[in-house]
Amino acid sequence: QSALTQPASVSGSPGQSITISCTGTSSDVGSYNLVSWYQQHPGKAPKLMIYEGSKRPSGVSNRFSGSKSGNTASLTISGLQAEDEADYYCCSYAENWTWVFGGGTKLTVL
Amino acid sequence: QGQLVESGGGVVQPGRSLRLSCTASGFTFRSYAMHWVRQAPGKGLEWVAVTSYDGTKKNHADSVKGRFTISRDNSKNTLFLQMDSLRAEDTAVYYCAREIYDSGSRSWWFDPWGQGTLVTVSS
Numbered sequence: 001q002s003a004l005t006q007p008a009s010v011s012g013s014p015g016q017s018i019t020i021s022c023t024g025t026s027s028d029v030g031s032y033n034l035v036s037w038y039q040q041h042p043g044k045a046p047k048l049m050i051y052e053g054s055k056r057p058s059g060v061s062n063r064f065s066g067s068k069s070g071n072t073a074s075l076t077i078s079g080l081q082a083e084d085e086a087d088y089y090c091c092s093y094a095e096n097w098t099w100v101f102g103g104g105t106k107l108t109v110l
Numbered sequence: 111q112g113q114l115v116e117s118g119g120g121v122v123q124p125g126r127s128l129r130l131s132c133t134a135s136g137f138t139f140r141s142y143a144m145h146w147v148r149q150a151p152g153k154g155l156e157w158v159a160v161t162s163y164d165g166t167k168k169n170h171a172d173s174v175k176g177r178f179t180i181s182r183d184n185s186k187n188t189l190f191l192q193m194d195s196l197r198a199e200d201t202a203v204y205y206c207a208r209e210i211y212d213s214g215s216r217s218w219w220f221d222p223w224g225q226g227t228l229v230t231v232s233s
Contacts, residue, residue, distance in 0.1 A: 004225065033215035038155070043123060045226055046147075046155065051219040052212060091154050093218050097160065097169045099145070104154035 119227030
């Protein structure tokens with residue numbers, strides 16, 4: 001049950017786009033390829049941002065998008081806004097009825 | 111959409127026990143698998159345990175297996191986490207979350223999440 005690999009931090013200026021990667025193995029991201037992504041502001045509960053790899057729940061801005069290639073899933077945020085500054089986590093079903101999260105990425109909006 | 115509210119956290123000495131509760135409202139609790147996820151101070155999210163919609167199937171992360179037990183009472187719309195033999199490294203905010211599963215895409219996700227309850231293991 002090793003954590004999925006995410007960059008510890010990314011940053012961007014308002015209006016720019018950033019991408020956060022989430023790398024796993026053929027047993028998790030590569031096998032069950034539809035990861036979910038969560039946003040967490042300090043002191044708050046995680047919030048679902050992307051499910052089934054690329055779908056957005058109602059109310060989530062279309063500036064958020066998800067994709068996947070091989071064992072790596074990605075979250076892209078376009079048109080960065082100050083409110084996007086938060087921690088982001090990917091999550092994948094692993095195997096034998098277990099789940100695994102990424103280590104988390106701190107997004108800083110410069 | 112649904113709401114989840116955790117309770118039962120607090121300060122406990124190493125080796126002691128604690129039971130967390132998560133009360134659900136706004137959705138048909140008995141129809142969904144449920145999970146516990148924790149977050150140590152300043153650290154990332156860690157999946158802890160899952161129970162099937164009817165409580166007959168359960169699984170726990172290796173880090174808590176044999177010490178923690180997930181359970182549920184569908185008559186009371188409540189999820190539990192019994193934590194025994196607590197260790198300092200179990201100090202974390204514990205969240206409950208509803209699992210959504212799509213059989214067509216074989217995809218799982220968690221929504222909603224509770225606000226979390228803090229467990230501190232310290233002498």
